[in-house]
């Protein structure tokens with residue numbers, strides 16, 4: 001049997017990037033031979049094994065043929081006669097279809113090395129269409145390698161468009177969509193992922209609430225870029241510069257979903273979009289099975305981002321209502337993440353990137369001052385139960401009035 005390093009490890013080594021996981025392909029072995037050598041089988045349908053010591057993944061060379069719609073509609077063949085070349089041709093991108101033998105020799109039948117040099121993401125063969133998730137994967141790789149100058153080959157974009165038009169993405173499992181999207185949010189340029197999905201028509205399938213924002217105008221004074229979809233892309237880009245947190249990036253992405261519900265006769269104003277957006281965030285999160293900690297920050301950001309923009313005009317009672325509703329008291333860190341989303345929203349506008357946003361510090365100071373008010377001193381002064389609650393409330397109002405110049 002022969003063993004080759006394949007996929008991401010070979011690609012990232014050739015790109016001079018840190019190699020995360022090593023995947024291997026084994027040619028000319030049976031599952032029984034692998035088990036006899038002490039490998040552990042993982043997954044019952046695919047012949048993938050874990051190395052007894054390194055726990056790295058070793059897959060028997062296989063061919064796959066789509067026999068039905070959906071994720072599981074594959075027939076997988078992994079006889080000892082399946083060659084390395086047959087295995088490589090079923091892979092998604094040429095840069096992912098390079099193998100390396102144990103002498104360090106590359107086996108590169110699809111010219112992946114040339115595409116690495118040309119910085120091109122190109123599909124290997126028409127078999128690309130057999131896994132619709134690949135549309136999302138390619139967009140994610142484009143986001144991940146954007147700073148290296150990678151783009152997608154025109155013929156691959158065309159194929160992705162065709163797959164979307166044929167309804168292939170309608171079969172995707174929500175969990176797989178979110179997994180790819182979460183990984184894309186972690187890259188250096190998450191906006192590229194969403195822009196490409198928009199370009200090939202896939203965004204309409206996976207996140208129609210975001211897709212419909214292109215073509216919806218905003219007032220030019222506050223949004224020189226005007227278009228809401230373009231603004232959202234600028235905001236997620238800013239969020240990725242301001243924070244490593246995927247929750248922050250997701251919340252920034254979704255902060256204006258409510259604008260999709262504004263009746264066109266009200267454009268370019270969007271009265272009430274903040275609250276309206278909350279239900280849309282919930283819809284996206286429940287449909288894609290997105291964890292609650294993402295949903296909750298995104299809901300807060302949708303509902304209250306304009307409060308932070310208007311920080312100097314807010315009444316002290318409005319501040320306190322916002323602190324209660326965002327549960328500042330138990331989740332002060334999440335509140336800071338929310339402020340970062342507001343900062344990203346402000347900077348994510350044409351020519352605003354370097355403008356000051358003093359609201360960020362202003363609200364942070366007020367929140368910290370309110371958080372520092374404790375029950376203990378009132379207890380010591382002999383106050384009880386509801387009296388203490390009232391005292392804390394009064395004290396917080398006092399502190400907000402001191403710090404905020406708003407006419408209260």
Ligand SMILES: Nc1ccn([C@@H]2O[C@H](COP(=O)(O)OP(=O)(O)OP(=O)(O)O)[C@@H](O)[C@H]2O)c(=O)n1
Pocket residue numbers: 006007008009020021023090091092093096097131133134137
């Ligand atoms: N839908 C998919 C998923 C995976 N692959 C192939 O399987 C390899 C390993 O997949 P995976 O571990 O998901 O991705 P990597 O390329 O290793 O990238 P990452 O660094 O994101 O793990 C890929 O390189 C690619 O050759 C594929 O062709 N089609």
